[in-house]
Amino acid sequence: MMKSAALNYHHLRYFWVVAQEGSVTRAARRLGVAVQTISVQIAQLEQSLGKALLAPQGRRLVPTEAGRLALAYADQIFQLGEHMGAALRETDAGNTLRLAVGISDALPKLIAFRLMEVVFHLPQQVRLVCREGEFDTLLAELALHRLDVVLTDRPASVGGNLRVFSHPLGEFEITLFGSPALAKRYRKGFPANLGRAPMLLPTRGNALRGQVERWLESQNVAPLVVGEFEDSALLTTFGRAGLGLFPAPSVLGEDIAAQLGAEPVGVLADVRERYYAISNERRIRHPAVEAIRNAPVSWGQPEG
Incomplete structure (x- = not known):
């Protein structure tokens, strides 16, 4: 069986930009390279994948069916790259710890605040990035490592396609x-x-x-x-x-x-009502997520 060639991410980025711009000319202007360079490298990408990724539609170039699939993966790849760059730049600013939290829209916002306020008492300075959304959407973001933890009112399904772990925070x-x-x-x-x-x-x-x-x-x-x-x-x-x-x-x-x-x-x-911290790992390693997981919830327990 013929061994497939390794994916050229440089070529993939050119395709990604052309798909966004709808034009090789506009993509070349955005990237600061020659039109011919982009055309040649996208052709090489299509040849290596064995699929046509772009097709003309009027005056625009639009992704083919295979191109739409490739574009979805490219979005994830390059968005993750941007997140990585931002996280690395933050480390240059000092000993700052970044914590990206997904908050289920069903979770009371005051409870979310109570659960997260412990991170501001850590010895290390924390930069908190919060994203609110639907439960399934947030779990997908967590699986792609765009989030460090999801705070929600229900555990993740056991035996699903996503390998995530639910940590009870109290009732x-x-x-x-x-x-x-x-x-x-x-x-x-x-x-x-x-x-x-x-x-x-x-x-x-x-x-x-x-x-x-x-x-x-x-x-x-x-x-x-x-x-x-x-x-x-x-x-x-x-x-x-x-x-x-x-x-x-x-x-x-x-x-x-x-x-x-x-x-x-x-x-x-x-x-x-029960609340959970959902993470990618059974054993949490992120110190801020660990702090949320281990914070006492006596403030949330009924008296008596």
């Missing part, structure tokens, strides 16, 4: 909060008086949503769900406007009162 009691007017109305007689009460909940599939619904069923009450949100920050924003009661970790009561002007209505007995 937190949940309270129902509301604007002062709603809290005053529904606090007395809680929880029996929650029938038809306006409520804001996470979307279905969220770990907390199922627990809250089971708790409501156990209390034999059926509130009126007036809003469902993937983003926890958007949910609490609507809660601040007094549009409905909303669940949140009890430990955040003071923060919720200060930032949202909301008050506790009642504790959802036996409802707990």
